[in-house]
Amino acid sequence: MRTTAIEEGKPRCHCGVFGVFGHPEASVMCYYGLQALQHRGQESAGIVTSEWLEDREKWRFNIQKGTGLVSDIFKDEEVLRDGLKGSSAIGHNRYSTTGSADNKSNIQPFVVNYKSGNLALAHNGNLTNYRKLRQKLQDEGTIFQSTSDSEILLHIAARSRQKEQILQIKEAMETVEGAYSIVILTDESLIAARDPNGFRPLALGKVDGAYIVASETCAFDIIGAEYIRDVAPGEIIVIDNDVLASGEVKSYWISKKSSQVHHCIFEFIYFSRPDSKVFGINVDRVRRKLGKLLADVNPIIPQSPDDKVVIISVPDSSNTCTLGYVTESNKRGRNVRLELGLIRSHYVGRTFIQPQENHRELKVKTKFNTVKGVLNGRKVIIVDDSIVRGTTSKQLVKLIKEAGPKEVHFRVSCPPIKFPCYYGMDFPSREELIANRFEGDIEAIAKELGVDSLAYLPMDKLIASAPVDEGRNYCTACFDGNYPIPIDPDASKNENDQ
Secondary structure, three states, rough: OOOOOOOOOOOEOEEEEEEEEEOOOOHHHHHHHHHHHHOOOEEEEEEEEEOOOOOOOOEEEEEEEEOOHHHHHHOOHHHHHHOOOOOOOEEEOOOOOOOOOHHHHHOOOOOEEEEEEEEEEEEEEEEEOOOHHHHHHHOOOOOOOOOOOOOOHHHHHOOOOOOOOHHHHHHHHHOOOOOEEEEEEEEEOEEEEEEEEOOOEEEEEEOHHHHHHHHHHHHHHHHEEEEEOOOOOOOOEEEEEEHHOOOOEEEEEEEOOOOOEEEEOOHHHHHHOOOOOOOOOOOHHHHHHHHHHHHHHHHOOOOOOOEEEEEOOOOOOOHHHHHHHHHHHHHHOOOOOEOOOEOOOOOOOOOOOOOOOOOOHHHHHHHHEOOOHHHHHEEEEEEEOOOHHHHHHHHHHHHHHOOOEEEEEEOOOEEEEEEEOOOOOEOOOOOOHHHHOOOOHHHHHHHHHOEEEEEEOHHHHHHHHHHOOOOOOOOHHHHHHHOOOOOOHHHHHOOOOO
């Protein structure tokens, strides 16, 4: 575990992206946008701005990126005000996969200068045909500067024989497969695109006459931007000075059309902030419904007036779901009580000193502590969004049991995770997933975790929690193994990062 803000043992999202065009303080807007998207990646961040040099009559890209949190990388205000001048900018927060966290060449945005000018790119997602394309380009003499699949897009655009830059970029989008929500900065425009399946979110907004794109709308709220709409699956939008003047965003369409979109259902379960709107839907509303459905199908009912049942969340990602669970339980007359049984420290950095024994327990205790008075002698229901390996959940249960509860029950707001994701999430291998290690035996998993009972939200209830309209579907491959896009057989060996 190398991140500081996401619980160990949880699935991790492969980054957040942000872009702004036509704002005199573009770098500052980008900084605050990345701050709001910090939960999507904490290992590194970067901002690139496009500046017109009047005295030299040319465009210049200004770059600042590094490892760590956004507030650490851009702690010097002069970097934003003086080092990142320009009225357009893109930014990126990165979470990497195993093996590439310390490779600084992988920090985005990536920047190149080629025949059509400057080009900078930031990517959220994962390209499923990356290995095949990279091998082909290397055989043809292409030299790669990073191990990231995102760099593929730059090389394909640079090698394109199309005359117009937007058509070069469109060709790159039509060559790759997989999940991508992308922001691209050129000398005179901001380009945003989503793959035809719409796996990862990307929203369009406006503030002070400038246009904004971001992975989640919480990045709009921090700067007072208005949400306009989502970038549609398969759409490439171009924002330039003509768009600022006319107010009409230019759209191009990727020719590889999908018969049905497949939004990542895990954006609602865990990744996105509850105050965001993703895929045009309020995350808070979906997450509360997850909790209500969980309470409906997997209740804990007090056996007598003296049977005190308390519900606690695993903060912070399951807080909203837990509220839904409590609301529905009391609506059905179960007389349960919401308690702050776990307190989470928000100031935990990297754990450098790790004893050989019990280091997982130490990591859990640095992040969480119990409020023993509300747990002692009570029947405790833990509501969490997911269980991946199970190691952290096991240590968390052990910590709660030290507070002396009467019973401990575990409720999970999604089905058992059985398959890795190749569309922009980092799940362990199938062998490491606790649901597979115990061959889907819920009672055996409960015994491993040390709880009196364990229950997951069934798949049909998960799907029922999110709105479905014409043409909209959700990717549930991590639960059922039904991958919407064919996967490279060697994809599991890929250690590149997004």
